[in-house]
Structure formats: structure tokens, C-alpha cells
Amino acid sequence: MKIRSATSATLLTIAMFLALAAAANAGSNNSKDSAKDAPAATASAAPANAPSANPASATTATAPAAQDEDFHLEGERRFRSNCGRCHAAPVKFPPRMMATIVRHMRVRAAITNQDMRLILRYMTE
Amino acid sequence: MLLMAGSLQAQDVSNPGTSAVDVNLDQIKPVPILTGSTAYFSRVTGGTYQDTPSVSPLLLLPMGDKWLLEAKGSYSDSFAKNAAGDFTGTNSYGLGYAQIDYIANRFVTLTAGRFITPFNIYGERLAPNWIRPLQVAPLTSPLTSGSALGGMMRGGFPAGTENLNVTYALYFSANNTHHLLATDRSTGGRVSFFLPQQRLEIGASFQQVLQLDRPHAAGVFLEWQPNHAPLTLRSEYARTSGTKGSSYWIESVYRLSQIPISTLRRLELVGRGEQFFTADDLSASTIKKLGALGKDTQEGDFGLNYYFRTDVRASASYGRQFVLGKDANIWSFGMTYRFVMPLGPSGRNM
Numbered sequence: 001m002k003i004r005s006a007t008s009a010t011l012l013t014i015a016m017f018l019a020l021a022a023a024a025n026a027g028s029n030n031s032k033d034s035a036k037d038a039p040a041a042t043a044s045a046a047p048a049n050a051p052s053a054n055p056a057s058a059t060t061a062t063a064p065a066a067q068d069e070d071f072h073l074e075g076e077r078r079f080r081s082n083c084g085r086c087h088a089a090p091v092k093f094p095p096r097m098m099a100t101i102v103r104h105m106r107v108r109a110a111i112t113n114q115d116m117r118l119i120l121r122y123m124t125e
Numbered sequence: 126m127l128l129m130a131g132s133l134q135a136q137d138v139s140n141p142g143t144s145a146v147d148v149n150l151d152q153i154k155p156v157p158i159l160t161g162s163t164a165y166f167s168r169v170t171g172g173t174y175q176d177t178p179s180v181s182p183l184l185l186l187p188m189g190d191k192w193l194l195e196a197k198g199s200y201s202d203s204f205a206k207n208a209a210g211d212f213t214g215t216n217s218y219g220l221g222y223a224q225i226d227y228i229a230n231r232f233v234t235l236t237a238g239r240f241i242t243p244f245n246i247y248g249e250r251l252a253p254n255w256i257r258p259l260q261v262a263p264l265t266s267p268l269t270s271g272s273a274l275g276g277m278m279r280g281g282f283p284a285g286t287e288n289l290n291v292t293y294a295l296y297f298s299a300n301n302t303h304h305l306l307a308t309d310r311s312t313g314g315r316v317s318f319f320l321p322q323q324r325l326e327i328g329a330s331f332q333q334v335l336q337l338d339r340p341h342a343a344g345v346f347l348e349w350q351p352n353h354a355p356l357t358l359r360s361e362y363a364r365t366s367g368t369k370g371s372s373y374w375i376e377s378v379y380r381l382s383q384i385p386i387s388t389l390r391r392l393e394l395v396g397r398g399e400q401f402f403t404a405d406d407l408s409a410s411t412i413k414k415l416g417a418l419g420k421d422t423q424e425g426d427f428g429l430n431y432y433f434r435t436d437v438r439a440s441a442s443y444g445r446q447f448v449l450g451k452d453a454n455i456w457s458f459g460m461t462y463r464f465v466m467p468l469g470p471s472g473r474n475m
Contacts, residue, residue: 081321085348085357087256088435094471099155100187101465106228107193108249110281110292110317113231120150 075122078115095124155187157468161197162255166440166459171451176204181221181253191228197221219305222272236277239306243279243294243315244269244330245346245361255463258393259428259442261455263374264401265363267418269332269342273298274308281319290319292328300336310335317346324350330363340367355380367404368411369418374399393430395442399423423447426455436463 083089083105093101102120105111111119161182168175179201186194200218207213224238241249248271251257279294293316300310312335317328330344344363350356357378364371376397382390401422403412412419428442437460444455 078321081324081350085324085326085350086250088432088438090435090465093465094467095153096156096469096471097158097465097467099153100158100185100193101160103155103187103193103228104185104195107195107226107234107236107279110279110294112281112283112290114283115281115290115321117150120153124150124153 071118071121072125075118075125079119079122082109082111082115082119092123098123151190156471157187158185158465159183159468160185160463160465162253162461162463164254164459164461166254166260166457168260169454169456171446171453171455174206177201179254193226193228194224195226196223232280232282233278234280236279237275239272239274239308240277240296242269242271242273242298242311242313242332243277243296244271244313244332244342245315245344245363246328246348246359247361251359255436255438255461258376258378258395258430259397259426259444260440260457260459261426261442261444263361263376263397264372264399264422264424265344265361265374268363268365268369268372269344270298270309270311270334272306272308273311274301274306275299284318288320288322290321292317292319313342322352324352334367338367340365340369342366342369355382365404368407368415370401370403372399372401391432393432395426395428395430397426397428399425420448420451424455428457436465437461 080089086109092098098120102111102116102123106113106116159182161180163178163180165176165178168177179199181197181199183195183197186196188194198218198220200216202214202216204212204214220239222238222240224236224240227235229235241252243249245265247263247266252262254260273296275296275298277294277296279292281290281292283289284291293314295312295314297312298308298310301308311332313330313332315328315330317326319326326346326348328346330342330346332342334340342363342365344361346361347359349358358376359378360373360375362371362373374397376395379394380390381392381394384390401418401424403415403419403421407415407419424444424446426442426444428440431439433439439458439460441458442456444457446453446455
């Protein structure tokens with residue numbers, strides 16, 4: 001009897017969890033989900049005109065818009081190769097939160113300084 | 126450590142970030158964050174049923190441009206049937222880590238306090254229950270000392286080319302006998318080589334315990350994510366010189382993100398195989414004292430993870446453990462939720 005009660009309580013809790021998750025999911029942005037949930041493997045190779053590893057050393061010859069796009073692609077690539085190794089891609093948080101998270105991950109995952117800056121730039125666009 | 130940090134700091138000054146990109150990034154002031162995960166899992170191990178709700182909060186407190194205080198706690202309540210046939214709960218709580226980090230320069234980060242021992246990849250990277258693909262911990266976990274109290278020097282940097290990163294960690298730990306914060310007097314480290322374009326990482330670890338019978342442990346690990354498939358392959362091997370033997374595991378995680386049915390794209394398939402080998406020439410009393418580490422074990426696990434959102438995940442797994450005279454089925458199902466909340470204004474330039 002007690003086992004049945006425990007099982008029922010467990011199933012009820014799981015059902016509540018599922019309902020909450022479904023409700024939360026219904027409110028999320030579908031397009032954002034499809035982009036964020038994309039597998040790490042969909043990351044493209046580095047673009048031919050990818051910026052230097054260190055944003056600080058990027059040349060200024062490229063037009064600003066093209067340079068922004070290059071930084072975006074390179075940031076996405078580094079985000080997927082570093083962060084996607086261990087966990088699913090998170091949503092983008094506000095900039096000040098991302099700065100803390102990226103600092104935390106720099107220590108925990110030994111992300112290089114260049115990768116950290118490009119990832120932070122990508123995640124705060 | 127400090128001397129090396131100082132000399133590398135001098136090198137770092139020669140490469141200040143002066144572009145518009147760096148200026149913009151430097152204007153973002155990090156805000157304290159409370160993050161972590163909650164979980165509810167039911168497990169059946171060899172017929173023994175157990176329910177475990179848990180919460181693991183993590184406080185991240187950045188200070189200035191180079192400091193970060195990290196503190197992670199854990200609390201869980203395991204409900205299982207006792208000898209009288211009643212379900213009773215057993216509380217457990219602990220401090221995963223409480224460390225202060227100083228990012229000295231591009232090459233060196235210094236850490237002090239209680240931290241996770243840098244040995245292979247599972248303990249530091251995959252252990253949080255919202256990250257680990259299978260909730261059942263691998264057999265390599267109990268082989269080494271998992272927590273340390275002392276200092277650590279670590280970092281990651283490109284090795285002359287953008288297609289090779291080197292990461293390293295060196296630590297020293299003092300002995301602590303507090304029942305919640307127990308650590309061994311030990312030293313060790315880890316080094317790895319990561320090829321970002323191939324998404325391949327290979328590394329090795331070493332740990333020397335400096336007390337009691339002074340066992341040492343060595344390990345290697347590999348992680349690979351092919352560019353052409355949403356697949357992750359991981360493996361660890363660890364061997365100890367003492368009474369704890371050796372073990373390895375191989376894990377694959379496949380995300381069904383290429384399937385045209387959108388609902389199934391959130392599903393992840395996981396498989397893991399592992400073996401544990403006891404140390405040679407163990408006495409009967411030692412085998413009894415070691416418990417699970419006293420018998421050769423093989424185990425295979427298969428699991429499913431479904432991401433309702435990136436922070437809400439349902440998991441289920443089945444495993445079969447082969448131990449001489451005591452084979453067992455291991456079932457696990459439940460959910461995890463990862464939370465992140467700022468402890469201050471989280472907008473830009475505030």
C-alpha cells in the first residue's frame with residue numbers, strides 16, 4: 001500500500017512537472033528555440049574571412065557590417081565548439097548576466113581568453 | 126605559482142584590447158548570479174526503490190575585472206523503504222565547492238578554497254545533474270579524491286595556432302577531516318589538447334595522495350564531436366596504485382536534431398558501456414571494506430533525454446550491472462530544471 005502511495009505521488013509529481021514544462025514551453029519563442037536547440041554539429045566551419053582569434057587584433061580593413069558578421073559567425077562557432085561539448089545551448093541572457101556566466105565558464109572549462117571574448121560578444125548581440 | 130603568474134602578467138600587458146569590440150565588452154559589468162539546478166529522480170536499483178528530490182544552488186559573485194567567488198551547495202532528501210517496510214527520508218547536504226578565482230592573465234587563473242579536483246572530465250564538467258547525459262555516475266567516479274582544499278593554477282590558451290588550445294590545471298590540497306568537507310592531502314593536475322575545428326579533445330590526469338598508503342592515480346580522457354553529425358563521444362580511463370583498481374567508460378550522445386519531426390529534435394539518445402577491474406591480490410577483509418569497489422563489474426546503460434526547453438529536461442535510463450553473483454537492473458527517471466537569476470540589474474552598462 002505504501003509502495004503504491006509512493007508510486008502515485010511520484011507519478012503525480014512527474015505529471016505536474018510535465019504540465020509546468022509544457023506550459024512554459026508553450027510561451028517560449030519557437031523560432032528562438034529552433035535556433036538555440038540546434039545541435040552543436042550544425043556549426044559551420046570557420047568562414048574564410050573569419051576574424052582573428054583575438055577581437056582586439058582584428059584588422060580595420062573590413063567594412064564594419066562584414067566585420068560584425070564575421071565576429072558573429074566566429075563567436076557562434078566558438079560557442080558551439082566550447083560550450084556545446086558539455087551541455088545544450090542555453091538561451092541568451094542579459095549582457096551583465098552573460099558576463100558573469102562566461103567568466104565562470106572560463107575558469108571551469110578553461111576557455112581561452114580569445115574564445116571567452118568572442119563568445120561573450122556573440123551571446124550579447 | 127605566483128611567480129609564474131607575475132611573469133605571464135608582464136607578457137599580457139603587451140597585448141591590451143583596444144579595438145571597439147573590446148571597449149564594448151569591457152563596458153559590460155558582470156552582475157552577481159544565483160544559478161543551479163533542481164531535480165526529482167526515481168531510481169530502482171536491484172529492486173530497491175528510491176525517490177530523490179534535490180537542489181544544488183550556485184552563487185557566482187564577480188568582483189572587479191578579475192575576481193570571481195563561486196560557491197555551490199547541495200541538498201537532497203532520499204526516500205527509500207527501511208527494514209520495517211516504511212518509506213523514510215534521509216537528508217544529505219554538502220558544499221560542492223567554495224572557491225575564489227583570480228584571472229591573472231590570458232594564461233593563468235589562480236584558485237583558492239574548496240574546489241573540485243581536476244582529474245579527467247567527469248567531475249568538473251559533467252557531474253551537475255542538468256548536464257550529465259545519464260544520471261547514474263560512471264564507475265570511475267569513486268576511484269580518485271573528488272574534492273580538494275587548497276590552491277590551484279589553471280588556464281587555457283592557444284598553442285601558437287588557432288587550431289590547437291592547451292588547457293592545464295595543477296593543484297595542491299590539504300587534509301580535512303570535517304565530515305561534510307573531507308578532503309585528502311593530495312596533489313595532481315590535468316593537461317589537455319583541444320582541436321576546435323575538429324572538436325576533439327584529448328587529455329591526461331594525475332593525482333598523488335600524500336597520506337595513509339599514498340596511492341596515486343593516472344587517467345586519460347577523450348571527447349569528440351564530429352562536425353557532420355550531432356554526436357558526442359566521450360571516454361575516460363583511470364587507474365589507481367592502491368586498492369581501488371581501474372575503470373573505463375565510453376559514452377555516446379546523439380541528438381535527433383536532423384529528424385524532420387520537430388518534436389523529436391529535442392530528443393537525445395545516450396549509451397554508455399563501462400568496466401571496473403579490482404586491484405590485484407586483495408585480501409578478503411579489504412574486499413569487504415571496499416564494498417562495490419571490491420568486485421569486478423561490467424555495466425551498460427541506455428538513456429533518453431528530452432529537452433522541453435534548454436533548461437527543463439526529462440530523463441529516463443535503464444542499465445544492467447553485471448557483478449559476480451549479484452547482477453542488477455538500474456532504472457532511473459525524472460526531471461531537471463536549471464535556474465539562473467540575477468542578483469542585481471542585468472542590463473548593459475549598469
